[in-house]
Amino acid sequence: MKNLLLTVLAGVLTFNSFSQIPCLGGLAGGYPCENVDLLAHLTSAQLGGGEMNDIWGWTDPNGGNEYVMIGRDAGTSFVDISDPLDPIYLGVLPSHTSNSIWRDIKVYQNHAFIVSEANSHGMQVFDLTQLSSVTGAPVVFSETAFYGSFGRCHNIVINEASGFAYAVGSNTAGGGLHVIDISTPTSPVIAGLFSGEGYTHDAQVVNYIGPDTDYAGAEVAFACNEDNIAIIDVTDKTDIQGISLATYPNTFYTHQGWLTEDHKYFLANDELDEINGTGNTRTFIFDVQNLDAPFLLGTYTHSTAAIDHNLYVHEGYVYESNYRAGLRILESSDIASGNLSEVAFFDVYPASNSAQFNGSWSNYPFFSxxxxxxxxxxxxxxxxxxxxxxxxxxxxxxxxxxxxVSLEGFTSPSGYVDNNLDCDDTLTTVYIGAPGTGENIDNNCDGEVLGAELTAQCVADFNNDGTRNILDLSSLLGAFGCITDCSVDANDDGFTNVLDLSVFLGVFGVDCE
Incomplete structure (x- = not known):
């Protein structure tokens, strides 16, 4: 029944071009959701067939077109998503050797770097700029360059700020860090090996900008090493040094993780804990402000029991691909207290959220x-x-x-509203369309003080000195006979005439209250 439901959904939601389907009433085109809309769906068959795995993105610096690279068991498919309502499958780069369910892709300097667990696969290099000129899609691409200093490899990690790639889980360095200089993308060169912390399943490598001044400017790897998080100084590729390890309770397989953008916290997942009875999905929050002494700050427990796989952090949100639970988006404003909260999701496997290896492998949330x-x-x-x-x-x-003064989010935080109709946020009587209050202020934000916004004058006190006297009479006589735009007008009839003189004489000598 479950497979039948998925087949029906795939048939109903196979589109080459369609309008955005908003998430309404908890569904978008039949998929459970919250605060996430469906733009398009290309099936496996529309991408060349087989099973999918990892995914990454690239934006063409010439024109800003956006492209998706999605791993398949037989190779890597390329999709033009410049119009995300009408994505175009451009073609495939076949696997360098045989098929594999594991393939990983990253990007540096307009080139894709692709590894696989297939024997003797090595690292393919593909010039992405050719995607803008594809004709007759889909086509079969050829690799631009090849690096063969390892055979199989589980993941490729790239520090775009340094120009180094780190092959992890390869058949070299005990599965640790195999460092490659890719500063010239089509001529990759081995730069170092590190096996000191054992097998690395996945990692993130950065030029460190966090608060630990001992490592200011250093190149640091945060490696998920099956049963721990290893923090490693990789600045000197010929003398790589381990810094520290971090662990957490009930470890089964430390799989992958990502830093917050300030490099203060590292979020990680365990791929095998759910199927080993630890309960619902867990996201681990490590405080890494002191690289020599990282520690588990908190654990976010999800509402489903799905297996978590890959997560990324972008602009304060955590984007998790949790297999059968699909895409889960967490908000991290209270991460300093060890807290996360789910604010959005899109469930690509609506039949079940159980702990099985189906559904979403990964996601790419970095497109502008x-x-x-x-x-x-x-x-x-x-x-x-x-x-x-x-x-x-x-x-x-x-x-x-x-x-x-604005901010972006899924829900309105305290002290914020969803409109920008105020022009003076210190006065409750001032906003676009506000009625006049007679206080001589621009209540309605139109740039003028008119009508009911004006302070009410004392009748016939033309100079606003608080009494009706000879000075006001002088003003009246000076304007006598006015028939347009009359500023001296005691009875508000638009004229200055004998009727105004009559009003004035009736209050002459009387002070205003």
Missing amino acids: SGVVAVSHIEQGLFLLKPDIKTFYADADSDGFGDPL
Whole structure:
């Protein structure tokens, strides 16, 4: 029954071009969701067939077109998502050797670097700039260059800031770090090996900008090494040094993780804990502000029991591909207290959220367009759009927001509203369309103080000195006979005439209250 449901959904939602399907009432085109819309879905067959695995993205610096690279058991498929409602399958780069369910892709300097667990596969290098000129799609591509200093490899990690790639889980260095200089992408050169912390399943390598001044500017690897997180100084490729290890309770397989953008925290997942009875999905939060002494700060327990696989952090949100539970998006504003909270999701495997190896393998949330590309092992590629809104500060709590103070999010935080209709966020009586209050202020934000906004004058006190006297009479006589734009007008009839003189004489000598 479960497989039948998935087949029906795949048939119903196979589109080459269609309108964005918003998440309404908890569904988008039949898929359970919250705050995430469905843009497009290409099935496995539409991507060349077979099972999908990892995914990455590239933006063409000439024109800004966006492309997805999605791993398949037989190779790597390339998809033009410049129009995310009408993605185009451009073609495939076949596996260098045989098929494998494991393939990984990263990008540096407009080149894709591709590894696989297939025997003797090595690392393929592919010039991505050729994607903009494909004709007769889909086509079969050829690799631009090849690196063969290892055979099989589980993942490829690239530090774009340094120009070094790190092959991990290969048949060299005991599965540890195999470092490659890719500063010239088509001529990769081995730069170092490190096996000191054992097998590395996946990693992130950065030029460190965190608060630990001992490592300011160093190149540091955060490696997921099956039963721990290993922090490694890789600055000197000929003398790589382990810094520290971090662990967590009930470890089964430390799989993958990603740093927050300030390099203060590292979020990690365990791929085998759920199927070993630890309960619902767990996301581990490590405090790495002291690289010599990292520690587990908190654990976020999800609402489902699905296996977590790959996660990435982008602009304060954690994007997790949790197999059968699909894409889960967590908000991290309270991460310093060890807390995360789920704010959005898109379930690409609606039949079940159980702990099985089906559904979403990975995702790529870094496109400037806001599109999130999600790979589904059996069902291909999903293009999704999180419904991130703009909220505006409402310091005076009048229900109208300051257009100059805003933030983005899925839900409105305290003190913010979803409109920008205020022009003075210190006064509750000032906003676009506000009625006049007679206080001589621009209540309605139109740039003028008119009508009911004006302070009411004392009748016939033309100079506003608080009494009706000879000075006011002088003003009246000076304007006598005015028939247009009359500023001296005691009875508000638009003229200055004998009727105004009559009103004035009736209050002459009387002080204003």
